[in-house]
Amino acid sequence: MAGLGKRINSEESTNMVIPEKQNRIEEDSDDESKVEAVNVLAQFKAESGDAAGPPIELPLTLSKDKLQLILNALLKQEETTPYSFFVNENEITGTLEKALEGAASEEKVVSILYQPQAIFRVRAVTRCTSSLPGHAESVLCASFSPDGRHMASGSGDTTVRFWDVNTETPHFTCKSHRHWVLITSWSPDGCRLASGCKQGQVCIWDPATGKQLGRNMTGHKMWVSCLCWEPLHLSKSGESTHLASAGKDGNIRIWNVFSGTCQKILSGHLQSITALRWSGEGLLYSASQDRTIKVWRAEDGVMCRTLQGHGHWVNTLALNTDYVLRTGASTAEALMKAQPQYAEKSERQSIAEKQYRAAMTISGGVERLVSGSDDFTLFLWEPSRDKKPIERMTGHQQLVNDVKFSPDTRIIASASFDKSIRLWHGTTGKFLGVLRGHVGGVYQLAWSADSRLLVSGSKDSTLKVWSMATKKMEMDLPGHADEVYAVDWSPDGQRVVSGGKDKVIKIWRR
Template identity: 25%
Template sequence: MSAGQPQQPPPYQPYRLHKTLNTHKRAVSCVKFSNDGELFASASLDKTLALYSSQTLTLISLLVGHTEGISDLAWSSDSHYIVSASDDTTLRIWDARASSCDCVKTLRGHSGFVFCVNFNHPSNLIVSGSFDETIRVWDVKTGRTVHVIRGHSLPVTSVSFNPDGSLIVSGSHDGSCKIWDTATGVCLKVLIDDKIGVSFAKFSPNGKFILVATLDNTLRLSNYLTGKFLKMYQGHTNKVYCITPTFSVTNGKYIVSGSEDHCIYLWDLQGRNLIQRIEGHIDTVVSVSCHPKRNMIASAGLDKDRSVRIWVQNA
């Protein structure tokens, strides 16, 4: 091959089931790898969080304290802390590196189920969204609310910061996806304002795009500066649940999502073509997480399934 010819990417290796973890007694609502890749955690409607080793794929600890089901979790950037969002209207911050994995802080202020949560990159702020239709920004050190953002008219389904933490993107069952200024809580842009519920919205790793899921079986990639949608990903089923897709960047760039047909879907980010449909769960897959360094996917199934499954290439 001459120096002027671009190298062809290696052929795609399909993901295969590596391990099934049956820790939880109810639906598993969320699973996420830590940012350093050493750990992963799952949240469940059984009111617990489970903490696992990514190396041995074994349970390290069960985190108990919430009085109702847990809908979401997020890791601090240094992979030291987990924040969880619960139907008991609180958020809890847990020390994942302590031997007892203690709850170090409880954040109170929402008046409805807390459905979604994320840290900013410095991990000094947390953003949460609730069925009370508000977004709250919290100071991690004090546990106090910095802003209460009222801009949605139905439950907030998704909230996350952009990489530098200056912006927040939110989605809601009211059919809107909005971008907010973190410092002031002011709405800067409305990306979507439709009748179809927005179930998820997240900035891309480089912060230039936003991945948006809507309850019409569609994922779209938006350039948030222009407000234009550049790519569309379809084939999965998503009309009822808030399924949380993600980006895979370890071996090519892919979009990964669960589906109400009990499968996991992988699309080529640029080409939009479906790469793989992974079967194995026996209920809706609402959450997927991609390991930050290895070709590994974790997925979570609802009540008929209750498992966390680990998928690897060349298993």
């Protein structure tokens, strides 16, 4: 096994490595570090910490492609899986030696962290294929359903609108709210859309018919700015049954959407709640203008702990499992259609849970939370384990508007009024880079399904697509006549939707 790396790269080892070593010895016999930097003892490890075979000796001239071959051989996989490799948190994009940055030693075993990449590749959107008028006021939210077959938007004109993504035309206009629609949220099974408005009402809609399901759910004394659904694999009925809402009154309400009744009211925040997440472990996370994040047990409403550290309003939250909680059920739906034996709701729920557990394994078995604040900082937490943050992430010069984990959980992207987007390591919170190009504050971000691209919407009226390979702008997408408040990338990777102050919905494609 120790010679596996050498066999993969035998030609380079014979013709390049040994003569290079001899030349270095002759040129400078005192420089021992140069002699030692020819080979390294390394071991491949998954994010969970499990080792893929014993330590093996590798030439430092090995490229990423050669590492792929070695790892697939060690894992004994019939199908070749693409991987990303990391050493000391540095991604290996060229040779192993370059990633080590001179820290190689033959006496120490170097851990090479590997993480599977998406097999499919999403291509950057390049043009606006449709500009869809209809809303009479600013578009405040717009998003695709988990399977990408539907798209919905909410506006200051008090309506929720559904759009046909295939023909890129208006589908349904839904009227029940009496004030601005501030937030919309798709159920994990894609069968319902929830909306919340400035008057404190929550409505549930059927995307297939555009009709309201049940009555308006009332109880909030002020506007509703946060909505999140119970993850499908936690539902006892096998359907998306429960919804949590929160807003300016500082209370969280958990609703049964079938009966339209409020089952629990969670009180504890002193000011407006600005963000809400329902984790796959059954915990609710709420961020507030009172500078705290509270952890609740959704089952009985008990507050587990309070996360403190921010010096100003906490604006936004993201979980490293957000993407799989959004799309896991649609993956199950696709499997059910392909294989009718999975037709039962319980089977769909089981598949959704397997998707979630697989994502947790990739991220090391830990659900992580990141928070962004008006104090210009972000914090990375493991809130189910500890109330102390893993890392305080500084660098933004103005308040943080949005934060998102990449679907593969490897990168955190944060958007700020300082006109920049910053990238952070998804496990450690270490700063990775900054994306500059916008000339106005950045409002919202959305990742492509393969984690290779990021799209941003800005106060400068443009969208921009960024490449994670180059850490540079891939496409500049002007077209809106005013500020862009909302962006989303469809889970199938085909489309980006945007909306904003010009009252127009735009669809962008390749």
